[in-house]
Amino acid sequence: MSSSPSPDHLRAVNLPAEWAPASWRQRTALQLPTYPDAAALESTLQELHALPPLVTSWEILALKKQIADAQEGKRFILQGGDCAETFDGCTSEVISNRLKVLLQMSLVLVHGLRLPVVRIGRFAGQYAKPRSADTETKGDVTLPSYRGDIVNGPEFTVEARTPDPRRMIKAHARSAMTMNFVRSLIDGGFADLHHPEYWNLSWVGHSPLADEYRHMVEGIGDAVRFMETLSGSEVHNLNRVDFYTSHEALLLPYEEGQTREVPRQWGWFNLSTHFPWIGMRTAQLDGAHVEYFRGIRNPIGLKVGPSVTPDQLLRVIDVLNPDDEPGRLTLIHRMSATGIADKLPSLLDAVKREGRRVLWICDxxxxxxxxxxxxxxxxxxxxxxSELEQAFDLHAAAGTRLGGVHLELTGEDVTECLGGARELTESDLERAYLSTVDPRLNYEQALEIAMLIVRKQSQIATPA
Known part of the structure; x- marks a missing residue:
């Protein structure tokens, strides 16, 4: 294991040349809606720029430091949440259940990996989604595709599908409500390790994994009580955890509206989220999204798919992290179970050979x-x-480190992904299929993934 990052690992690096929050407008921008009223759009963006930020620069830099630690093998990243948030999903039950399942998963990972876990939620801003086509046709009617609640509505009507810039203001408000509730829960002791049993969802007892999880919870509780008995006082910092937000920074006008300079810091920060990422469909080297991302100081993610070549990846890394800053760049590979063994090794070898400092995460x-x-x-x-297990093996074979996982999941009792602990079948899907875009793991399946990670890492650490 390499040494810790030096004290200047968050040093001032060179400012991007000729960059401003709006410089992306000079590049080709994919996956953006066409707003019919340009004046309404400009008025909305001015209002958005005046609204308070959703996160702070010091939270962003704290996350960057933790990602730098994960690059050194000192932490593990758990990134999870909804495929696409909806305005109607901004309720206390949905938010608290999502938080519970992420806490449950992180408990399993901390207990099994013996590493601090960095919790990054896909929430408080995950309102935009890329689409394969700009329009959708039903019968003789063709309308704009649904691009997430921040752009338009899912109902197949002209009124719902017409992009409305005022939705960006509503998305900001819903994100603020979500963050406020999450912070209140955490500050109020919701994540207290003295009482992890409080995190159980109401139907956890029905899960085939319940006994294993409860045994783990009891073991952690015993360990906490043992430490406090030895010390004669309560162990500090067990009553709260850090939680960070993330979303795909797809709707660039919205991201620009929340990109700011802050006092006593250099450079620009996207203050709509701690950890924005670029999706596969917008990762063109000369495109608007890469142009925008190269200028912000946030730690950033880049989705890497099976069509990416080693040369393409290295060139994007050069643009997004030219100074090789620790904690700056996370590569989130998503190859498919049948394609990962063929596509990933050459990318791992190229990045390792060039000595680029990145964090690898599996989606x-x-x-x-x-x-x-x-x-x-x-x-x-x-x-x-299968893809996750292969990812661990391929990283081990390449001499690189898989430092995290990126999952679409929910704390609701949905039936959207087949299989898992209860062996859901196609006939189960219609029972509780609630997603408006992509299928998500339910809490049982998410918990099973966490246990799988622990077992797989143990196998790699102690090979037969």
Missing amino acids: PMHGNTESTSNGYKTRRFRNIR
């Missing part, structure tokens, strides 16, 4: 989407599991 969800015979978009748990 085993997006490459494994399929449609069933009864018309549902789903993912098979066995394929998700």
